[in-house]
């Protein structure tokens with residue numbers, strides 16, 4: 527039985543699209559996106575879900591019970607935050623301990639935490655003058671971007687990079703590691719013990 531995955535998204539949903547393309551069209555897939563939760567109506571992620579025939583719901587973190595009821599009704603095994611910008615209430619984090627992951631567009635623990643999302647992350651990376659950035663997948667805990675790191679992938683920061691150019695390069699890394707971590711967790715593997723070397727996935 528494939529792992530039943532719920533994806534929470536707040537925006538464009540390109541990470542969601544990668545998961546839909548990777549998992550929802552294969553017969554013997556280890557996972558399947560069964561629910562997409564949007565932070566508000568009309569976001570592209572909800573349109574992507576509808577196009578793939580995946581049920582959707584709009585949810586506010588002010589109503590933790592509503593999400594928990596739906597996740598349980600849909601027998602969700604794994605929750606993926608993919609471009610989700612709000613803090614997840616503790617009741618949900620605790621119910622999905624070690625079954626909820628987040629993708630962050632930087633190499634945590636640096637350039638993470640409250641307020642560090644979207645362009646702000648890449649602006650901070652450029653302002654710091656670091657030469658390498660990348661993407662991180664981690665378990666979700668009560669604090670923003672604080673859970674155990676499961677996978678990372680580096681990208682170079684190039685001379686003259688704008689935040690948008692760096693964001694686009696990091697997004698490619700996100701699209702590479704997120705499905706790999708979902709597949710590993712769905713198959714009962716601990717992705718953090720996987721040997722992650724360039725070219726592995």
Ligand code: GRF
Nearest residue numbers: 537538539540541609630631
């Ligand atoms: C990505 O950089 C993701 O890391 C961040 O939101 C951005 C957009 O992601 N959390 P998506 O295209 O909505 O998946």
